[in-house]
Amino acid sequence: MATPIIVGATIAGIAYSSRFLIRVIQRAKSKQLFEMVSTPGFTVETIEDGFENKMTPAEAANILGLKEESTKEEIKIRHKLLMIKNHPDKGGSSYLATKINEARNVLSSKNSN
Amino acid sequence: MLRSLKALKLNSLNAQKGIRQFCSDSKISGQVIGIDLGTTNSCVAVMQGAEARVLENAEGGRTTPSVVAFTEDNQKIVGLPAKRQMVTNAENTLFATKRLIGRRFDDPMTKKDMTMVPYKIVKGPNGDAWFEVKGKMISPSEAGAMVLQKMKETAETNLGGPVTDAVITVPAYFDDSQRQATRDAGTIAGLKVQRIINEPTAAALAYGFKKDEPKTVAVYDLGGGTFDISILEIVGGVFEVRATNGDTFLGGEDFDNALLEHFVAEFKKEKGIDLTKDTMATQRLREAAEKAKCELSSTLTTEINLPYISAGPSGPVHFNMKLTRSKFEQLVADLIQRTIGPCNICLKDAGLSTSEINEVILVGGMTRMPKVQELAKSTFNKEPFKGVNPDEAVAVGAAIQGGVLKGDTKGIVLVDVTPLSLGIETLGGVFTRLIKKNTNIPASKTDTFSTAADGQSEVEIKVFQGEREMAVDNKLLAKFTLFGLPPLPKGVPQIEVTFDIDVNGMLQVIAKDKATGKAQQVRIQTSGGLSKDDIARILKESEANAEVDRKRKELVEARNNGESVVYQVEKDLVEFKDYLSQPQTEEIKKAVQAVRDVLAKEDGSAIEAEIKKLHDLTRSSFETAYKAKLDSSASKSSSTENKENKDNTTEAEFTEKK
Numbered sequence: 001m002a003t004p005i006i007v008g009a010t011i012a013g014i015a016y017s018s019r020f021l022i023r024v025i026q027r028a029k030s031k032q033l034f035e036m037v038s039t040p041g042f043t044v045e046t047i048e049d050g051f052e053n054k055m056t057p058a059e060a061a062n063i064l065g066l067k068e069e070s071t072k073e074e075i076k077i078r079h080k081l082l083m084i085k086n087h088p089d090k091g092g093s094s095y096l097a098t099k100i101n102e103a104r105n106v107l108s109s110k111n112s113n
Numbered sequence: 114m115l116r117s118l119k120a121l122k123l124n125s126l127n128a129q130k131g132i133r134q135f136c137s138d139s140k141i142s143g144q145v146i147g148i149d150l151g152t153t154n155s156c157v158a159v160m161q162g163a164e165a166r167v168l169e170n171a172e173g174g175r176t177t178p179s180v181v182a183f184t185e186d187n188q189k190i191v192g193l194p195a196k197r198q199m200v201t202n203a204e205n206t207l208f209a210t211k212r213l214i215g216r217r218f219d220d221p222m223t224k225k226d227m228t229m230v231p232y233k234i235v236k237g238p239n240g241d242a243w244f245e246v247k248g249k250m251i252s253p254s255e256a257g258a259m260v261l262q263k264m265k266e267t268a269e270t271n272l273g274g275p276v277t278d279a280v281i282t283v284p285a286y287f288d289d290s291q292r293q294a295t296r297d298a299g300t301i302a303g304l305k306v307q308r309i310i311n312e313p314t315a316a317a318l319a320y321g322f323k324k325d326e327p328k329t330v331a332v333y334d335l336g337g338g339t340f341d342i343s344i345l346e347i348v349g350g351v352f353e354v355r356a357t358n359g360d361t362f363l364g365g366e367d368f369d370n371a372l373l374e375h376f377v378a379e380f381k382k383e384k385g386i387d388l389t390k391d392t393m394a395t396q397r398l399r400e401a402a403e404k405a406k407c408e409l410s411s412t413l414t415t416e417i418n419l420p421y422i423s424a425g426p427s428g429p430v431h432f433n434m435k436l437t438r439s440k441f442e443q444l445v446a447d448l449i450q451r452t453i454g455p456c457n458i459c460l461k462d463a464g465l466s467t468s469e470i471n472e473v474i475l476v477g478g479m480t481r482m483p484k485v486q487e488l489a490k491s492t493f494n495k496e497p498f499k500g501v502n503p504d505e506a507v508a509v510g511a512a513i514q515g516g517v518l519k520g521d522t523k524g525i526v527l528v529d530v531t532p533l534s535l536g537i538e539t540l541g542g543v544f545t546r547l548i549k550k551n552t553n554i555p556a557s558k559t560d561t562f563s564t565a566a567d568g569q570s571e572v573e574i575k576v577f578q579g580e581r582e583m584a585v586d587n588k589l590l591a592k593f594t595l596f597g598l599p600p601l602p603k604g605v606p607q608i609e610v611t612f613d614i615d616v617n618g619m620l621q622v623i624a625k626d627k628a629t630g631k632a633q634q635v636r637i638q639t640s641g642g643l644s645k646d647d648i649a650r651i652l653k654e655s656e657a658n659a660e661v662d663r664k665r666k667e668l669v670e671a672r673n674n675g676e677s678v679v680y681q682v683e684k685d686l687v688e689f690k691d692y693l694s695q696p697q698t699e700e701i702k703k704a705v706q707a708v709r710d711v712l713a714k715e716d717g718s719a720i721e722a723e724i725k726k727l728h729d730l731t732r733s734s735f736e737t738a739y740k741a742k743l744d745s746s747a748s749k750s751s752s753t754e755n756k757e758n759k760d761n762t763t764e765a766e767f768t769e770k771k
Contacts, residue, residue, distance in 0.1 A: 080351040080528075087526045088616050089308075089517050094555045098613075101528075101553040 051099060060103035072108060079104040145278040145307060145519050146268045147315070147511025150257060150295065152211040152338025153365055153478065155179050156508035157264040159272065160516035165319070165509040168271040170263070176504055177267065179337075181259045182206040183246050191263040203231040203396045205246050207256050209366050212338045213242045214253040214298070215291030222362045229370055231392055255651055257298035265302060279304040280511040280518065284339040285311035286359035286532045288578050289590050289620050296617070301651050307518050309617040312336070313343035314354060314529050315510030316476040320501050321347040322513055322525070328471045329355075331459075333489045333497070334507075335452065336477035338364040342456050344463040344470070353528040356462035356551045358455040363448065365406070365479045371445050372402035376417070376434065384430055386423050394422050398432070409438045410481045442484045449488055456492045462551050473497040476506050528553050531614055538575040538584035540565045547612045550580065554618060559611040561627075568600040572608060574624050595624045668717040675712050675720050679705055682731055689738035692745075697734050704730050 051059070061068045064078045082100045086092035147165070149156040154176040158167045170177045172193045182195035183205045190198075199206045209230065216223050218236040226242075227234045237243035237252060244251045261281070268276045281304075283295050292309055299306035313332035320330065327348040334341040341359035345352055376398050377388050388394045401417045408415040419432035442449075460467065473493045479485055480503050489497050502509075516522030531554055536546040539562065547558045564572060573594045579587025598606050607627040614620050682705055686698065693701075704727040711723045 077348075080348055080353065083353075083528050084349075084351060084526050087528070088555065089514075089526060094615060095557075097616075098555045098557040101556055102558075105552065 055099075055102055055106050057106055060106040063099055063103040064107065066107070068107070070107065075104055075107050143275070143277050144268075144272060145280060145512075145515030146264075146276055147280045147282075147508050147513070147515050148261060148264050149282050149312070149315070149505075149508035149511060150211065150261060150264075150298070151176075151179055151336055151507075152209050153179060154337065154504065155260055155264055156505055157268050158505070158508040158512035159268060160512050160519075160521060165322075165512040165516075167505050167508060168267055170267040171270065177260070177263060178208070179211065179260045180206060180208045181210070181256050187247065189259065191259050200393055200396045200400065203392050205232070207232055207244055207246065207251070209338055210244070210253050210256040212362060212366070213244075214257055215288070215294035216242050216253075218242045225362070229366070231396065252651075254294045254298040255301060257295065258301035258651075261298055261302035261304060265304060277303075277305050278307050278515070278519075280308045280310060280515045281306055282310055282312045282315050282507050282511050284334075284336075284359060284361055285313050285341040285343050285354075285357040286339070286361050287618075288361075288533055288588055289535075289618075290588070291361070292617065292619055296619070297648060300648060308514060309619070310511060310514055310527065311341070311343065311354075311357070311529055311618070312339075312507045313341045313357065313476065314345065314352065314527060315508075315514065316474060316501065316506040317343070317345045317347065317352055318510035318513050318525070318527065319506040320472075320474050320498070321352060322510075325349075329465065329469055330472040330474055331456075331470050331493055332474045332476055333452075333456070333480065334359075334476040335479040335485060336364050337479075338362070338366050340364060340452055340455065342452070342459045344459055344465065350524040351526050351528060353553070354530045354551075355465070356459045357530055357532050358459040358462070359532070360451060360455060363451055364477075365403075367448050368406055368445050368479065368482075369399060369402045371448065372406060372436075372441065373399050375444055376402060376432075379434060380422075380432060384423075384425065386425060386430060388423060391423060397422065401432075405436055406441070406482075409436070409441050410483065413438045438483075445484075449484055452485075452488065453492055467492075467494045470495060474501055474506075475499065476501065476503050478504055527616075529616070529618065530554060531556065531618060533578045534580055535576070535578050535590075535612055535614070535620060536584075537562075537610060538577060542584050544577055544579070544582055544584040544587055547610065548614065552614075554614045555616050556614045557611065559609055562608045562610060564598070564601070564603045564606050564608075567603050569603065569606075570598050570600060571596045572598065572624075574610065574622070576612075576620070576622050590620065591622060593622075593624070595626065598626055599628065601628075664717065668720075671717040671720040671724075672712055675708055675724050678724050678727060679708055679712075682727060685731070685735055689735060689742065692738040692741040693734065701727075701731055701734060 057068050061070070064070075064075065064082065066074060066078055070078075079100060083097065084090070086096045086100060088094045088097055144159055146168075147158045149158075155178075156167060156176045158165050160166075167175050169175055170192060174193060177192045178196040180192065180195040180199065182190050182198060182202060184190060184198070184202065195206060196208075199208070209226075212226055213223060213234065217240055218234075219240070220242070223234065223242045233245045234242055235245045235250065237250065242253065244253070244256065261279075265276055265279075279299060281295060281299050283292055287295070296306050296309055313334045316332050316334060317330055320332075321328065324347070327346070329344065329346050332341070332343045332345065334343075339359065339361050340363040341357065343357040344355045346355060347353075373395070377395075381387055388398060397419055401419055405415050405417055414435060414437045417432065417434045417436060421429045422432040423430045460470075470493055473489055473495050475486065475489060475497045480489070480497075486497055513522060513525070514527065517525050517527075530551045531548060532550060534546045534550045535548040536544050539545045545560075547560055548556055562572075571594055573592065575584065575589060576591040577584050577587040578590050581587050595608065598608075609625045609627050611623040611625075612620060613623070682701065686693075686701060704723075708720070708723045708727050711719050
């Protein structure tokens, strides 16, 4: 009667391994997306004008360092990264934090996906 | 009246670009405490090393009842002592004052509260709801300040030094007036309020601190007086609120009142006596209701036993009743159901479904009730997380935020939202939103409006907060007038209105006429019900009260000292009575009587003076008496020695004869 136990243990092992793999893959994917958005899309580029009176999608994209057609996920991640750097709690400027929040809203409402 | 100029707005590359200056906070030097100023109970915590620690008060409790009482001799007591004497002093004991903070007297919630509490609610000088205790007017901010002062003292006792800076929490669904009033309370209490943060956000901070896995959490916060639901994303140290909703008049106090009503009704049915006529009996029942409510979270049935609750025609009457959990749940079912609506709205606003929520966190004392837990579970299709202490999580989170502001805690950022839309009233009484609800803060929004009549030289700007489409149905936050517009046809002037919300969730409004160029500008800090003069007056009164308290303490100490001295002197009189002359004894007794007489008076200085007099008198007399007694003892001792010598002499004579 050892066979059912062995079979059961094998199935359990397979199940646990699958669960583990799924989690690892999800985490890696999330991290990869984080890196993908943060590394290549950001370039040091000086924009001569100050902020416009009314924020346009183009300006919002510039603030976040993204293209206007970026996905919601990219916008979200980029917003978080910039807030970490610019939040008033961390010595950042309230004004800049305001602009980052607004940029996220403008771009998110423009892109539906 | 203003008319929206959105359609007429011209994009101009030459438009003037405004640059605003924001002043950053100065460096914080001392400890920053986190205070959960709750409706029923308050809690204080502080970051020590890498952990947040809850501080215990003078009575040894980790939470302090948010109760303030004024005793017979006009003394003010706060916390557990105040709660203990509530039965006998109900009219002069303020509790659940958070429900009225920042509210107008004519608010329907104020009317509702007036029927629920034994103390008196009156109209304040500015139209807000205030309290009247022993003929004195007290604002809810002032009452809150007394509780905050107790929390401050608790922190100072534990930390062994002065505490100045604090982070104070408020319900997420508090509007601007309520937030400002809470901040005023901190100022009155002598605290520098570094930040006002939302309670669910603080609880999420306590939960997510040092957790690395990205999570979407729902915080279900049902406390003593308010209900909040917030949905947050926690990713890489960023705690971002996606949406929040709630009810600022739903909590444990309502559950207590439901039970109280049930008790009164049952007693009347059974004994024919209406206990609401008797303040003391009602207060005893209220206490019993709260106790029963707590017990039914862990037992299925409880018994309420209150002997001598009242007096009937045939003698004293006793209250005795059994209450089951199912009966209690039946009584409060409608209250619990009221939490479902905000949860669903919050999910919708966040654009999420229940399957996307990773965790449900229960916060607030009322979430210990099994029925509440069941409802939270069914609403979110998820077993609630119970690893967070519902009473302390908010204070712990506030302490962590204090650490962030001080710079000690790294890698954490809060991005909260404004709970209600903000806008102004435009032509026809329409509410025009400038900042929508659930907008991340800090936030800023500028829009351009114009006149509705030819030659209009001024515009009245009314700032509202709420979700209704007509302005009058929302809450009026502020009202001001922009003067000096040049006479122009309607629709031509350009009035730029800017709304700025800071990280505390508080609003600043600027209105400017773009045409005149001389920057006709009105900047208004919304009032939380207390003007700067009010706060200054209260602070001055507070200092005067501190002086009174110090004098009272001196008096008590002087009396204790006096009684000790009198006791000692009388004891010495008995001991030395054989060595004192009659005039000396009489003089000392007279001085003792003088001290006794002055002890009954209210003058600490006089008591001290009489004590000194008695002390000077008795010092020389008792010194003389003591010496005399000493000489007498020496004399006796000498006699004994002589006797011994005599014996020795006899022995010597005997030796000679041999």
